[in-house]
Amino acid sequence: MFIKGLRCVNCGEFFPLNPKFFVCPKCDVEKVCGVTVFKGITEVVYDYVAIGGVVSRELFSRRVFNALRYREFLGFGGDVELITLCEGGTPLIGSSRLAEYLKIKHLLLKNEAQNPTGSFKDRESLLAVNMALNFGLKSVSCVSSGNAASSIAAYAARAGLECYVFMPAKASRGKILQCLVYGAKTFLVDGIYEEIFEVHLEAIKGLNVLDVTPGYNRFRVEGDKTIAYEICEQLGWRVPDWIIDNVGNGTHLYGMWKGFKELYNLGFIDKLPRMVAVGPISGAPIVHCFKSGVISPLEGCGESIAEGLIAMWSYDAPLAIRALKESNGYAEYVSDYEILEAMKMLARFEGIFAEPSAVASIAVLPKLLESGVIDGKDEVVCLITGSGLKDPEGGSRISGNPMSIPLNVNSIRKVFQFK
Numbered sequence: 385m386f387i388k389g390l391r392c393v394n395c396g397e398f399f400p401l402n403p404k405f406f407v408c409p410k411c412d413v414e415k416v417c418g419v420t421v422f423k424g425i426t427e428v429v430y431d432y433v434a435i436g437g438v439v440s441r442e443l444f445s446r447r448v449f450n451a452l453r454y455r456e457f458l459g460f461g462g463d464v465e466l467i468t469l470c471e472g473g474t475p476l477i478g479s480s481r482l483a484e485y486l487k488i489k490h491l492l493l494k495n496e497a498q499n500p501t502g503s504f505k506d507r508e509s510l511l512a513v514n515m516a517l518n519f520g521l522k523s524v525s526c527v528s529s530g531n532a533a534s535s536i537a538a539y540a541a542r543a544g545l546e547c548y549v550f551m552p553a554k555a556s557r558g559k560i561l562q563c564l565v566y567g568a569k570t571f572l573v574d575g576i577y578e579e580i581f582e583v584h585l586e587a588i589k590g591l592n593v594l595d596v597t598p599g600y601n602r603f604r605v606e607g608d609k610t611i612a613y614e615i616c617e618q619l620g621w622r623v624p625d626w627i628i629d630n631v632g633n634g635t636h637l638y639g640m641w642k643g644f645k646e647l648y649n650l651g652f653i654d655k656l657p658r659m660v661a662v663g664p665i666s667g668a669p670i671v672h673c674f675k676s677g678v679i680s681p682l683e684g685c686g687e688s689i690a691e692g693l694i695a696m697w698s699y700d701a702p703l704a705i706r707a708l709k710e711s712n713g714y715a716e717y718v719s720d721y722e723i724l725e726a727m728k729m730l731a732r733f734e735g736i737f738a739e740p741s742a743v744a745s746i747a748v749l750p751k752l753l754e755s756g757v758i759d760g761k762d763e764v765v766c767l768i769t770g771s772g773l774k775d776p777e778g779g780s781r782i783s784g785n786p787m788s789i790p791l792n793v794n795s796i797r798k799v800f801q802f803k
């Protein structure tokens with residue numbers, strides 16, 4: 385293992401790895417507006433001297449293109465057997481029609497919808513499940529807006545672990561169906577993510593179950609680093625100017641930033657990108673914190689079609705804000721209308737059907753260009769974080785309806801004259 389332990393991001397105290405320990409007791413937690421703010425948030429610390437002695441561009445190039453290509457950066461030696469569904473290795477697609485429409489010269493789409501369960505969460509599940517096995521635990525449990533649940537359900541099935549998932553009752557049908565089909569014990573709860581998070585955190589104390597909830601479990605963020613490694617390698621170890629991302633808890637935005645910094649510190653790349661966080665106007669704590677300068681939960685949040693982003697608190701906000709500041713980045717809101725327009729553009733110009741939460745990164749582009757935050761000549765990577773097939777209701781908002789026609793040659797001929 386290349387992992388040394390956990391370090392408190394606030395006071396710097398170091399702790400050995402332990403499946404039940406994610407928060408520094410010295411800094412602890414604070415309750416604000418009824419939600420837990422982890423003042424003692426921790427992150428995994430690695431032995432970078434040991435990792436640097438093993439990894440190289442050449443080593444990576446000999447391995448299959450998926451997340452485990454970078455296994456040392458995740459803490460795993462070359463000989464450790466791991467549970468995987470071959471997550472990662474997603475395409476970085478050069479946009480042509482959408483780029484032309486938006487007047488961006490170099491627009492690239494990192495299509496995370498092509499992961500095994502249809503979202504980037506599979507990279508996080510890789511870590512969550514293998515850590516559960518590493519600690520000899522037999523059960524995992526998580527609170528989720530939908531994608532983390534459907535992903536962990538698949539990985540727990542493959543690992544032979546018992547899996548419990550708790551989602552808001554309004555979660556997309558496709559995501560709930562995935563959980564059930566993978567055999568997870570699936571519960572719908574009448575409440576928003578933060579309310580369920582708080583109750584679950586209390587309820588699971590003392591149980592022999594690994595809490596793999598996004599925003600709490602510290603291993604998840606490590607899996608997200610692989611998005612950064614892949615982007616650099618897909619660009620021939622070049623770094624784009626901007627990474628534009630859809631944020632909820634802020635976990636994977638920070639994960640990517642950590643990944644870019646690791647590559648930079650070990651000499652794989654010679655610059656760092658600027659990170660942009662995008663969230664719904666009705667509730668995006670990270671955007672609010674960035675703009676106001678105060679890291680604190682919102683007093684409440686409204687509704688949004690972006691169910692994976694809408695929040696009154698982002699549990700990884702302190703880390704995500706740090707990434708935005710260190711990278712000289714930016715944060716911006718989008719409306720549901722802008723999200724629906726982006727879904728349509730992405731589908732009709734590029735052939736990618738993404739869920740609403742997955743396209744805030746596209747929806748924000750006109751605003752960023754107009755305000756001069758990004759230049760039309762910059763190289764921009766937008767994260768497309770989840771598949772549209774998970775949320776048919778979201779898709780139906782932009783789809784229109786099919787036409788029914790009688791079964792005869794004439795009626796089919798007529799179709800071609802509609803133009």
Ligand SMILES: Cc1ncc(COP(=O)(O)O)c(C=O)c1O
Nearest residue numbers: 631632633634635636692769770
């Ligand atoms: C499709 C999609 N995109 C983005 C996010 C936000 O990710 P994070 O919580 O890592 O900020 C989520 C979270 O559930 C999601 O489902």
Ligand SMILES: [Zn+2]
Nearest residue numbers: 392395408411
């Ligand atoms: Zn501390």
